[in-house]
Amino acid sequence: MPEKINTKGLTVKKDEDMPEWYTQVILKSELADYSAVKGCAVIRPLGYDLWQSIMDYFNIRLKALGVRNAYFPLFIPESFFAKEADHVEGFAPEVAWVEQKSKDEERLALRPTSETVMYDSYAKWIRSHRDLPLLINQWCNIVRWEVKDVKLFLRSREFLWQEGHCVFETEHETDEHVLTIIKEYQKLSEELLAVPATIGLKSEKETFAGAKRTYTIEQFMPDGKALQAGTSHNLGQGFAKAFNITYKGKDEQEHEPWQASWGFSTRLLGAIIMTHGDDKGLVLPPRIAPIKAVIIPITKASDKSSTEKVLAAAKKIHDELGKAGIAAHLDDRDEHSPGFKYNEWELKGVPIRIEVGPKDVAQDACVLVKRNDGKKQSVKITEAKKVIPLLLDAMQQELLAAARKRAQAMMVLANDYESLRRLLKEKKFVLVHHCGGEECEDDIKADTEGATTRCRPLGEDEPDPGAICVRCGKPAKYKIIFGRNY
Numbered sequence: 001m002p003e004k005i006n007t008k009g010l011t012v013k014k015d016e017d018m019p020e021w022y023t024q025v026i027l028k029s030e031l032a033d034y035s036a037v038k039g040c041a042v043i044r045p046l047g048y049d050l051w052q053s054i055m056d057y058f059n060i061r062l063k064a065l066g067v068r069n070a071y072f073p074l075f076i077p078e079s080f081f082a083k084e085a086d087h088v089e090g091f092a093p094e095v096a097w098v099e100q101k102s103k104d105e106e107r108l109a110l111r112p113t114s115e116t117v118m119y120d121s122y123a124k125w126i127r128s129h130r131d132l133p134l135l136i137n138q139w140c141n142i143v144r145w146e147v148k149d150v151k152l153f154l155r156s157r158e159f160l161w162q163e164g165h166c167v168f169e170t171e172h173e174t175d176e177h178v179l180t181i182i183k184e185y186q187k188l189s190e191e192l193l194a195v196p197a198t199i200g201l202k203s204e205k206e207t208f209a210g211a212k213r214t215y216t217i218e219q220f221m222p223d224g225k226a227l228q229a230g231t232s233h234n235l236g237q238g239f240a241k242a243f244n245i246t247y248k249g250k251d252e253q254e255h256e257p258w259q260a261s262w263g264f265s266t267r268l269l270g271a272i273i274m275t276h277g278d279d280k281g282l283v284l285p286p287r288i289a290p291i292k293a294v295i296i297p298i299t300k301a302s303d304k305s306s307t308e309k310v311l312a313a314a315k316k317i318h319d320e321l322g323k324a325g326i327a328a329h330l331d332d333r334d335e336h337s338p339g340f341k342y343n344e345w346e347l348k349g350v351p352i353r354i355e356v357g358p359k360d361v362a363q364d365a366c367v368l369v370k371r372n373d374g375k376k377q378s379v380k381i382t383e384a385k386k387v388i389p390l391l392l393d394a395m396q397q398e399l400l401a402a403a404r405k406r407a408q409a410m411m412v413l414a415n416d417y418e419s420l421r422r423l424l425k426e427k428k429f430v431l432v433h434h435c436g437g438e439e440c441e442d443d444i445k446a447d448t449e450g451a452t453t454r455c456r457p458l459g460e461d462e463p464d465p466g467a468i469c470v471r472c473g474k475p476a477k478y479k480i481i482f483g484r485n486y
């Protein structure tokens with residue numbers, strides 16, 4: 001028999017043991033669960049609600065950019081991988097293969113990413129410059145087999161993501177597109193999730209297998225680890241060559257197009273939890289919260305007439321909020337005390353709690369409590385629908401501002417190697433001059449217990465004149481952020 005999940009309050013504090021806190025928040029708030037399938041997780045309805053909010057938000061953005069959704073097979077023939085040398089090498093260790101039933105059948109992989117299977121189709125579809133740009137996205141699951149230990153939302157063998165795959169005539173168009181997308185990711189992160197995100201280029205070593213350039217958004221978590229939350233790649237013409245994608249240009253000649261791919265995953269949910277959660281549990285940014293407000297009647301079983309009045313008022317609030325388009329939930333379960341309900345909804349991160357007791361009803365009022373700071377205010381019941389949207393907006397802004405302040409305080413400059421080492425130990429993200437050499441990056445990683453380059457922050461990576469690499473002393477190619485990561 002599997003062990004039942006204990007949904008009672010958290011037993012650890014966030015800043016004392018963040019990994020344990022993180023797991024408890026997810027399990028007890030019922031966002032996700034482990035599965036009997038090794039390396040895999042279950043996304044429960046509350047977690048899926050959040051993913052759905054992200055999909056809803058991003059589908060609107062995709063439409064505005066002219067990108068359409070489509071669906072390609074889960075299986076990728078082995079020969080497709082072999083076509084692009086860097087790509088096959090980059091993904092070889094993490095590919096899961098389907099058992100062959102006969103020797104004549106080609107071996108099939110479960111997609112670790114879909115470049116190859118999509119571009120085989122693109123080669124058939126693209127004929128002339130009139131077919132470009134081709135802008136396609138798919139929402140799907142992918143499989144990366146190397147993962148053994150699940151870290152809910154952050155690392156699992158199978159996870160959900162979106163992957164955009166677009167084709168252009170010129171390098172310039174492709175570059176512009178790749179940047180447009182990474183800025184959309186930053187906007188999604190900051191506007192919807194209230195998680196600040198830094199845009200930058202990856203070093204050559206960290207560039208996607210088969211790509212010319214990779215942009216990333218990096219989110220800086222309170223425990224001093226960075227989360228690579230989305231990437232956007234200029235793939236150059238390598239895949240076009242490998243998959244024979246050509247188009248007839250305006251000049252009537254055959255040309256090889258340029259390609260871009262980009263994606264973010266359910267990791268974003270991990271960022272929300274770590275960034276905003278507190279010792280009481282989850283704190284959901286209002287814009288992504290499936291329930292914006294929970295109404296809790298404060299009743300006494302011994303006083304029947306007062307209970308009836310309180311419940312009637314609670315129902316009235318629920319109806320009025322519903323009519324105003326505010327997603328509210330009335331928790332009128334009579335087997336639990338108000339205090340029990342407060343704890344439970346705080347654990348689940350609902351942005352606003354509405355308390356209605358006999359004293360409030362006597363004044364036609366209710367009490368609104370904000371989840372992020374516990375601030376209370378009493379309002380007339382008829383005013384609640386006007387005040388709540390303002391509180392939700394304020395809370396969304398407060399969460400982003402608090403997260404930004406914390407992330408900025410973690411970002412520091414270092415001019416010499418000893419400072420870099422010391423600051424990494426202090427769980428900072430450190431901007432340094434670097435030569436761009438892969439071996440030099442490996443050397444720093446080995447010497448600092450795993451710090452890697454996160455990104456060259458956009459517009460802030462220009463090296464100072466005459467600057468040298470903080471580690472090897474060669475001329476610096478750029479400024480780059482080092483840090484630990486998930």
Ligand SMILES: [Zn+2]
Nearest residue numbers: 435440469472
């Ligand atoms: Zn160096």
